[in-house]
Amino acid sequence: MLFRKSLLLLLVLGLSLPMAGAALASGQAPAPLVSLQARLLTDLGYHHLDAEQTANQREAVTGAYLNLAANSYLRATFTSPDQVAGGLVELGLNSKLGNAEATTLRYAYGWWRSGPFRLLAGQDEGWLGGVRHAPKQFLGTSQSGKLYLCEWGLLYSGRQPQVRLEYNREAWAVSLGLVSPLAELTPQQSGGVATGSQALPGTVDIYDYLPRLDLAFQFTFGGLWLGPGVGWVQHRLENAPGRDDSFSSWAAILPFKFAHGPLTLKGEVHWAQNNDYEWSGNVLSSLRGLPRAVIFLQPDGAISDTRQVGGFLALEYKLTSKWEVTAGLGLEQLSNDAWKDSAHYAEDSYTRRAIFFAIPYQVTPNFGIHPELGLYDYGDNIRTGQAFGDEWLAGVQFRWIF
Numbered sequence: 001m002l003f004r005k006s007l008l009l010l011l012v013l014g015l016s017l018p019m020a021g022a023a024l025a026s027g028q029a030p031a032p033l034v035s036l037q038a039r040l041l042t043d044l045g046y047h048h049l050d051a052e053q054t055a056n057q058r059e060a061v062t063g064a065y066l067n068l069a070a071n072s073y074l075r076a077t078f079t080s081p082d083q084v085a086g087g088l089v090e091l092g093l094n095s096k097l098g099n100a101e102a103t104t105l106r107y108a109y110g111w112w113r114s115g116p117f118r119l120l121a122g123q124d125e126g127w128l129g130g131v132r133h134a135p136k137q138f139l140g141t142s143q144s145g146k147l148y149l150c151e152w153g154l155l156y157s158g159r160q161p162q163v164r165l166e167y168n169r170e171a172w173a174v175s176l177g178l179v180s181p182l183a184e185l186t187p188q189q190s191g192g193v194a195t196g197s198q199a200l201p202g203t204v205d206i207y208d209y210l211p212r213l214d215l216a217f218q219f220t221f222g223g224l225w226l227g228p229g230v231g232w233v234q235h236r237l238e239n240a241p242g243r244d245d246s247f248s249s250w251a252a253i254l255p256f257k258f259a260h261g262p263l264t265l266k267g268e269v270h271w272a273q274n275n276d277y278e279w280s281g282n283v284l285s286s287l288r289g290l291p292r293a294v295i296f297l298q299p300d301g302a303i304s305d306t307r308q309v310g311g312f313l314a315l316e317y318k319l320t321s322k323w324e325v326t327a328g329l330g331l332e333q334l335s336n337d338a339w340k341d342s343a344h345y346a347e348d349s350y351t352r353r354a355i356f357f358a359i360p361y362q363v364t365p366n367f368g369i370h371p372e373l374g375l376y377d378y379g380d381n382i383r384t385g386q387a388f389g390d391e392w393l394a395g396v397q398f399r400w401i402f
Contacts, residue, residue: 041069045395068095127158128215135314152354153312153330161254242301262318269311304338346385
């Protein structure tokens, strides 16, 4: 029902264009220019889990799968006749496991431009932790939460409510964003928020004096693009169970992209603390129970921060006008002294790694196929010190983009 209503809404918007003249005659604001786009992606392949990753915990499982990739969308863009204001609304199309088809909100924002300044307000992914430099790792977003090496080398901010002011010049730009704190892992007041091995009691309130602050830059030098940025937010606890009543989440990210002829090189390095509260991209389900970059609440009420460092490197090469080959690798290392000292885990850190290889083929300007193989090494289970197993996905994505 929601899907049909969304289609009807977009159809009405499209049919409203001929009425622009009538609106002008009646003294209303000029009707905007409206453009409709769509991305329809279908994955077909095999998914393998080592025994450590399976429900039975004894035997590996390899099975076929076929679904609509969860990053498919319907999009409408709006631009004022004088080109100084506009907006975007994007609805996600999901065909996830468990017959959970749905239409969801991805983006909804408006913008206003004046000279080199642009003001944006609404739901967007922002500059810090964006996907401008993302690798072409496309397979498995509905099946296993794998996309763009998010949480496997790329630190993705996700799409969050925000207000952002940008200043754009020809070779450089800067933005300052006020972003909704805890937008990816909003705690339910009745149940607390997960903190590694424990949860904060439901009697604890979490609040913020300020929104998350994101400061990001973009520099262009010929074929080289750099997008360094930092983000920070402090969360406060009322009625905390111990001596610590606040903790901070922050991330420093240096992404880059270099293009020369048929060759494109992409990558990033990042350093972060408790970043899964803010920079998870809502893909944490792909980690299958591994400890995450969130605080650890110790028995005496002290808060121990989790640090994360990682990055990725990806190569793309145009073989012909239609054929391309791409490959990449990424890693993340997480550490927290309390995992070993307080929780008595076997280790206080672990490293997860990923590698992918793909051969995209563009059949027509609007239709392409993307064969891909992705391998994901979960490292050691720090609770036991034993290997946590591997996962791989192999198949092809059919891509229609209009």
